[in-house]
Amino acid sequence: MRVADRREEDARALGGGIPGFGGSGNQRAAQQVRSALDSSYRAWKEATERIEKWAYRVKRLEARVAEAERVRFTAADLKGARFVKTFVWHRVVRVNAKSVSVESGYSWTDRLAIERITDFK
16 A cells, blocks of 8 residues: 555656646656556555455454354253254254254244354253
8 A cells, every 4th residue: 555655646746747737738748647647546456455355364264263262062051942043043942962953933843953053042
């Protein structure tokens, strides 16, 4: 970003030093100013893309760390639980060895793997 800022300042200084620049100024000087501004805009775009890329990578790594540090529950922990949470809360019908059967809101029950459960009541 500093490089882009410096290039833009150079372009502005170059444009301000051209007498008569605006309509009938020197074509070579106008081309130099346009080239300097274009270089500045490209540098800004590249810097912004790099920042977005690394922000995404940091976010993904934070999510992986949070998943690794998450408390894991066992079937013994969930015995007697009335509700379990994955992304939303579900009413427990039965706790099995590797899964939990929950109400689906229809005539059947859904099974959730115990590994997916993040909280219970």
